[in-house]
Structure formats: C-alpha cells, structure tokens
Amino acid sequence: MIDSTLLLNVLVNGLLIGSIYCLMAIGIAFVYSVMRIINWSMAGYYVMGGYIQYLLVVQILGAQYWFLAIPITMFLVFLIGLIYNRVVLSGLYERGIKRKFEYATVLTIFTLYVIENSAIFLAGERIFKPPEFFGRIDFGLFFISGSKVLGSFGAILVLFALSLFLQKTWYGLALRASSQERIGCLSAGINLKMLDGLAFGLGCALAAAAGAYLAPTYLVFPTAGTVTTTKGFNIIIIGGMGSLKGAIVGGLLLGLVETFCSVYFIPAYRDIYGFALLVLILIFKPAGLFGERKRAESIGSLD
Amino acid sequence: MEIKNIMLISHNRGLSKTITIIIAVVIVVGIVSGGLLYYFGLPSAPTEETIKIGMICPFSPPGSYTFGANIRKSLDLGLRVINEEGGALGKKIEIVYGDSEGIPEKGVAAAKRLILEDEVVAIGGVAHSSVALSVQETCEEYGVPFVPSAASNKDITAKHLATTYRIHPIDPGRAAVWLEFAKELGFNRIAMMVENTDFGIGLADAVKDQKDDLYPEAEIFDVVFDRESMDYTSFLLQIDAWGPDLIVDTSAALTNIARVCTQAYDIDLYPRVPIVCASQEPSLPEFWETVEGKGKYLMFMTYYHPAMTLTPLGEKIVSTYEDYYEEEAFYVAVAGWGHLQLIVDAIKLAGSSERADILNALNTGSFTNYWYPAPFEFTEGEGPFWHQSSPPFLMLQYTEVNQNYADVAILYPEELKTQEMARP
Numbered sequence: 001m002i003d004s005t006l007l008l009n010v011l012v013n014g015l016l017i018g019s020i021y022c023l024m025a026i027g028i029a030f031v032y033s034v035m036r037i038i039n040w041s042m043a044g045y046y047v048m049g050g051y052i053q054y055l056l057v058v059q060i061l062g063a064q065y066w067f068l069a070i071p072i073t074m075f076l077v078f079l080i081g082l083i084y085n086r087v088v089l090s091g092l093y094e095r096g097i098k099r100k101f102e103y104a105t106v107l108t109i110f111t112l113y114v115i116e117n118s119a120i121f122l123a124g125e126r127i128f129k130p131p132e133f134f135g136r137i138d139f140g141l142f143f144i145s146g147s148k149v150l151g152s153f154g155a156i157l158v159l160f161a162l163s164l165f166l167q168k169t170w171y172g173l174a175l176r177a178s179s180q181e182r183i184g185c186l187s188a189g190i191n192l193k194m195l196d197g198l199a200f201g202l203g204c205a206l207a208a209a210a211g212a213y214l215a216p217t218y219l220v221f222p223t224a225g226t227v228t229t230t231k232g233f234n235i236i237i238i239g240g241m242g243s244l245k246g247a248i249v250g251g252l253l254l255g256l257v258e259t260f261c262s263v264y265f266i267p268a269y270r271d272i273y274g275f276a277l278l279v280l281i282l283i284f285k286p287a288g289l290f291g292e293r294k295r296a297e298s299i300g301s302l303d
Numbered sequence: 304m305e306i307k308n309i310m311l312i313s314h315n316r317g318l319s320k321t322i323t324i325i326i327a328v329v330i331v332v333g334i335v336s337g338g339l340l341y342y343f344g345l346p347s348a349p350t351e352e353t354i355k356i357g358m359i360c361p362f363s364p365p366g367s368y369t370f371g372a373n374i375r376k377s378l379d380l381g382l383r384v385i386n387e388e389g390g391a392l393g394k395k396i397e398i399v400y401g402d403s404e405g406i407p408e409k410g411v412a413a414a415k416r417l418i419l420e421d422e423v424v425a426i427g428g429v430a431h432s433s434v435a436l437s438v439q440e441t442c443e444e445y446g447v448p449f450v451p452s453a454a455s456n457k458d459i460t461a462k463h464l465a466t467t468y469r470i471h472p473i474d475p476g477r478a479a480v481w482l483e484f485a486k487e488l489g490f491n492r493i494a495m496m497v498e499n500t501d502f503g504i505g506l507a508d509a510v511k512d513q514k515d516d517l518y519p520e521a522e523i524f525d526v527v528f529d530r531e532s533m534d535y536t537s538f539l540l541q542i543d544a545w546g547p548d549l550i551v552d553t554s555a556a557l558t559n560i561a562r563v564c565t566q567a568y569d570i571d572l573y574p575r576v577p578i579v580c581a582s583q584e585p586s587l588p589e590f591w592e593t594v595e596g597k598g599k600y601l602m603f604m605t606y607y608h609p610a611m612t613l614t615p616l617g618e619k620i621v622s623t624y625e626d627y628y629e630e631e632a633f634y635v636a637v638a639g640w641g642h643l644q645l646i647v648d649a650i651k652l653a654g655s656s657e658r659a660d661i662l663n664a665l666n667t668g669s670f671t672n673y674w675y676p677a678p679f680e681f682t683e684g685e686g687p688f689w690h691q692s693s694p695p696f697l698m699l700q701y702t703e704v705n706q707n708y709a710d711v712a713i714l715y716p717e718e719l720k721t722q723e724m725a726r727p
Contacts, residue, residue: 125372136569145569262537268527
C-alpha cells in the first residue's frame with residue numbers, strides 16, 4: 001500500500017528538482033534554436049555560476065545577499081558567454097564553414113575541459129559550499145530543503161523573466177524570428193551575429209543560474225555540472241529540440257519520473273528510468289513532446 | 304547564403320579576428336600549461352642518479368582529486384625529509400607521479416609509462432579500489448612491487464598476487480566493526496547506501512557475508528546508487544520508509560558524503576537515525592565547510608587519531624606535517640608518507656634498487672610504520688589477508704559543530720573509547 005505522505009513528499013521533491021533541471025535544459029534549447037548548434041560546454045558555465053555565486057556570497061556581498069548574487073552571477077556569465085561566442089564561435093558563421101555544427105561540437109567540448117581544469121588550477125582541489133539560502137522547511141507531514149524550494153522558485157522566476165523578455169521586447173521578437181527563419185531575418189536587416197551572441201550569452205547565463213541555485217545543495221567543484229547537463233540534454237530530447245515549452249514540461253516530467261520510480265521501484269536504476277522515458281518518447285513521438293517534425297529550414301523554435 | 308553575406312560585411316575585420324583568436328589560444332595554452340606544471344612540477348635536469356618510485360594518484364576529475372591533492376602533500380613532505388636524511392643506498396629518492404583520474408584504464412596507462420619509460424622500482428598511490436585492481440595486474444606482469452594506499456576492496460589482496468602488498472584496512476574488517484557496533488547498541492535494522500564502485504559493492508558484500516556469523520538478528524536493506532549521483536533524496540526517502548535504526552553510507556568521496564549527510568538532514572532522517580560513513584574523508588580539513596552545521600553526530604571510520612599511540616615514525620610524521628603545513632594531521636596526511644616510507648625501507652633492507660630484490664625484502668623483512676603493533680611482516684595469509692597489514696580501525700563521531708579533529712569522540716576501539724555514541 002502506498003503511503004500518501006511519502007507519495008506527496010516524492011511528488012514535491014520531483015517537481016522541485018525538475019524545475020531546476022528546466023533552467024539547464026532551456027539554456028541548451030535556447031542556444032540550439034537560435035544558433036543551430038549544441039553547446040556542450042554548458043556544464044562549464046554551470047560550474048562557473050557556482051564558483052561566482054560562492055565568491056560573491058562568501059567574499060564580497062555576504063550570505064544575506066544571496067538573492068543579489070544570483071543576478072550578478074548570471075550577468076557576469078552572460079558577458080563571458082558573449083565574449084566566448086564573439087572570439088571563438090562567430091568565426092564559424094563569418095567564414096563560410098560548411099560543417100559548423102561539427103566544429104562547434106569540438107570547440108565546445110574542448111571548452112568544457114578547459115573550464116573544468118582551469119577551475120582546479122584557479123580554485124584548487126577544494127570543495128566549496130555557499131551558505132544555505134534557507135533552513136529546512138517543516139510542511140507538517142514532512143520536511144524539505146529550504147534551499148531547494150527557494151532554488152525552484154528562483155528558477156521559475158528566471159523562466160518567467162525570460163518569457164517576458166521573449167514576448168515583450170524587440171530583441172525577444174528578433175530571437176524568436178531568427179529561431180524560425182534566419183535568412184528572412186537577415187533580409188529584414190536584423191544583425192544575426194548580435195542575436196547569436198545574445199542567445200549564446202543567455203544560454204550560458206541560464207546554466208550559471210542553475211549552478212548558483214544548486215550550489216548550496218549540490219556543492220561547488222569542477223565537475224559539478226556534469227550530471228545536471230546530462231539531464232538537460234535528456235530533457236531537450238524529451239521535450240523536443242529547441243522547444244522552450246518542451247524543456248519546461250520535459251524537465252518536470254524527468255524530475256517526477258526519476259524520483260517516483262527510484263522510490264517505488266529499484267533505486268539504483270534512477271538514471272535508467274530517465275533514459276527509458278527518453279526511449280519511449282522517441283518511439284512514440286520521435287521529435288519529442290513539443291518538437292516540430294518537419295520544417296524547411298529549422299527544427300525548433302522559441303515557442 | 305546568409306553566411307556569405309555576413310562574410311562580406313565583416314571582411315575587413317579578418318585580421319583583428321585572427322589576432323584575437325591567437326591571443327585566446329595563448330591564454331588557454333597558458334592556463335593548461337600552468338595547471339600541468341602545478342600538478343606535475345617543473346621538469347628538472349637530471350643532475351644525479353636517483354631511485355625512482357612511481358605514485359599513481361587521482362589528480363583530475365572524475366577521480367577523487369581531493370584525495371590526490373592531500374596524499375601528494377604528505378608524499379612530497381615525506382620525500383623531502385627522507386632525502387634530507389640521506390635517501391636510500393646513498394642515492395636520492397625521486398617520486399614520479401601519474402594521474403589515474405580515478406579511471407582504471409588511465410591508471411594502467413600511467414603504470415605502463417612509469418614502468419617502461421621512467422623505470423620506477425615500485426609503485427604506490429592509487430586510492431580507488433577499481434584502479435588498484437587493474438594497476439596491480441600490470442605490476443604483476445612486469446614484476447614491479449605495488450603498494451596501494453586507501454584501496455580497501457578485499458580482492459586486491461585476495462588475488463594472491465606476488466607483487467601486491469597492502470597496508471590499508473580491508474572490507475571484511477570494516478564490516479565486522481559495523482556489525483559489532485550495531486549489535487552492541489541494539490541497532491537491528493541496518494540500511495546501507497551502497498556506491499556502485501568496487502569500494503561500495505565490496506563493503507556491502509562484506510557486511511552480508513559476515514552478518515549470519517556476527518549478528519544474525521540484523522536485517523539489512525541496501526540501496527545502490529551511482530557515484531555520479533547528486534540528489535539522494537529519493538534514495539533517502541525509501542530508506543526512511545523502511546524504518547532503519549542505523550544507516551551505513553559507503554560513499555568514498557567527500558562530495559557524496561556531504562550530500563548524503565545534508566540531504567538526509569533536510570528530510571529529517573538524520574540525525575534522528577544515525578549515519579556512519581565507511582570512508583575516512585570526513586576527517587579532511589574541508590569537511591565542515593561542505594556540511595555547515597549538519598555534520599554534528601556524523602560517525603565515520605578512520606585509521607589515525609591523535610589519541611592513538613604512535614610509533615616513533617608516526618610521531619615524526621605527525622609533528623613534521625603539522626609544523627610544515629600548520630594544520631592538523633589526518634589519516635591520508637599520515638598514510639601517504641607511511642606508504643612511501645615502507646617502499647624506502649624495503650629498498651634499504653634489500654640493499655638494492657632492483658625490483659626482484661625489493662620484492663624479496665617485502666616478503667622476508669619486518670617493517671614498522673606509524674601504528675602499533677610493530678613490527679609487522681607480510682605473510683601469505685588466507686583470503687584477503689595475503690600480504691596484508693593495516694593500522695587499527697577507529698570509529699569516530701563529531702559531537703560539536705566545527706569540532707577539531709583532535710576533539711572528536713572515539714567510539715571504537717574499547718581501549719581508546721572516550722564516550723558513548725551521542726544522539727540529539
């Protein structure tokens with residue numbers, strides 16, 4: 001017989017973890033839908049977010065200003081992403097390179113190794129933990145991590161702000177347009193290079209937000225982003241490549257499936273449950289839950 | 304088509320772009336080279352003949368690089384002191400490091416390089432049981448003495464390889480201590496968080512193997528998890544639903560130990576239900592930073608504590624380490640130098656730096672390390688007790704937040720016990 005308190009606890013935990021997975025997934029989907037490349041170095045920007053958050057909270061601002069540290073962290077990583085894109089990736093578009101997807105794959109994987117090893121070089125082998133955002137919360141029937149709850153609300157806030165940006169601003173409109181029709185945007189006089197930089201920077205900033213929100217719970221160390229990034233890639237396939245709506249639904253679904261199955265079935269197979277979900281989706285909806293099956297120029301769009 | 308258009312627009316920026324890329328590449332190469340130099344040291348011109356000892360450690364992810372960094376501090380200090388005291392056979396000792404990254408294949412590659420290119424006389428280091436289980440085969444193939452540290456899987460010595468010698472505790476001994484401890488306190492529902500590594504699985508098997516003999520009334524419930532896991536809440540909820548009296552966490556690395564501890568605290572499982580860690584990593588200096596106040600009441604096993612009676616070598620290691628690094632010594636800090644000392648003592652005893660002579664010395668000699676009883680010999684014992692000697696088991700408990708290592712409560716063994724297990 002299923003214990004209703006345990007079931008509720010499982011559902012809440014699944015949704016909390018899923019909502020933070022969403023940030024990473026949307027970061028990947030965002031870059032892909034605009035630039036048509038996959039940023040394999042997202043784990044590096046996640047880790048960067050954790051380190052910068054720690055530095056700001058522990059060394060500069062103080063623990064009580066963690067909520068200020070997160071937007072600052074996002075902005076700094078956004079700038080780093082912008083510069084990286086300008087220096088390393090934009091050449092792929094400017095020089096008529098045919099296989100830019102493959103080049104981008106190699107470059108971003110290499111970047112991940114550079115970031116991880118630079119983290120060890122600059123910050124040492126130590127494991128860092130920023131102070132908790134909030135203590136554990138007593139919900140009467142069960143306890144839950146306050147940092148996870150606030151991290152989850154923070155993730156929802158960031159996604160809401162991103163949605164407003166995409167819907168209400170000219171840049172948002174341009175990004176949505178470029179995700180649907182790059183050549184059309186170019187003929188309308190839109191600066192695609194600027195949009196690519198913006199999309200890449202925003203994707204990195206979202207990964208950094210995930211790293212900053214999860215830092216007190218999952219700690220900060222050079223390879224801390226690997227698992228969350230793997231989940232992010234899993235989610236964008238479940239939700240549909242390039243679909244923001246798909247990333248949100250996929251993130252929550254993955255969080256719920258993993259948590260529920262690992263409590264009620266064999267816990268050791270938690271990652272396999274997520275993979276099984278992915279395979280099922282690919283069998284019945286090969287383009288993902290919200291992916292577009294057929295389109296002349298694009299696979300996904302910022303819907 | 305749009306790519307060509309952009310090319311036309313940005314044609315005049317080609318040169319500055321190239322310069323920017325060159326600068327970026329130089330920066331990246333600088334950072335990477337700096338990192339390599341930091342880990343492996345500046346290459347120095349060979350000025351005199353040395354005796355080379357190989358040390359394969361996890362210096363990079365996904366290995367336990369915190370362990371790698373800590374054992375290297377101990378090894379480097381030990382090397383310095385040993386060489387100041389004249390080295391061995393009138394020659395200086397030189398350590399050649401290899402990075403296993405915690406991956407068996409990388410460990411084997413490092414071992415082959417150390418054996419074939421650097422011509423080391425013996426190999427130590429390692430940390431991960433899975434790496435030790437692979438590297439020992441390579442050492443056996445080339446007849447190189449292999450002394451793994453902090454690798455506790457019983458099969459490492461149970462294989463009865465002629466070249467493997469271990470001075471680190473093994474799983475059956477550790478499992479026996481837990482079962483006796485649980486029995487004494489009447490904990491008969493024991494949940495095990497089992498890491499899916501040779502370390503975790505080996506420990507879980509050892510507990511199950513000995514349960515019927517040592518504590519037949521005990522019920523064991525195990526949950527296997529991947530060592531790359533970040534969120535343990537679902538595992539812990541399942542354990543909580545089972546209703547354990549005691550949780551044994553077989554996580555090896557401090558990151559996982561800290562996450563199990565803090566996430567169990569967050570769902571009010573711990574310290575309501577006590578947790579005992581299999582690894583000695585809670586003794587690391589950064590433990591309290593990784594758990595904040597949530598580490599109070601955590602129990603863990605280790606093999607060095609200031610309350611132990613140490614041999615003169617042990618006292619020298621501890622005092623030199625604490626003076627030099629200005630921090631409290633802990634197990635890895637003592638064990639690293641201890642392992643190096645064992646190899647150096649075997650070379651001295653052999654009167655030769657030939658691998659076969661060193662093996663012969665390890666087989667026939669008596670050795671003293673940092674613990675009592677001393678001296679000890681490597682006998683061809685049964686099962687995992689082949690070429691096996693180790694410091695005594697200690698079970699410790701943090702009873703205050705930010706507690707110094709010297710003040711930690713000792714729960715086991717009886718002769719060192721300072722208090723009963725504390726509970727909230």
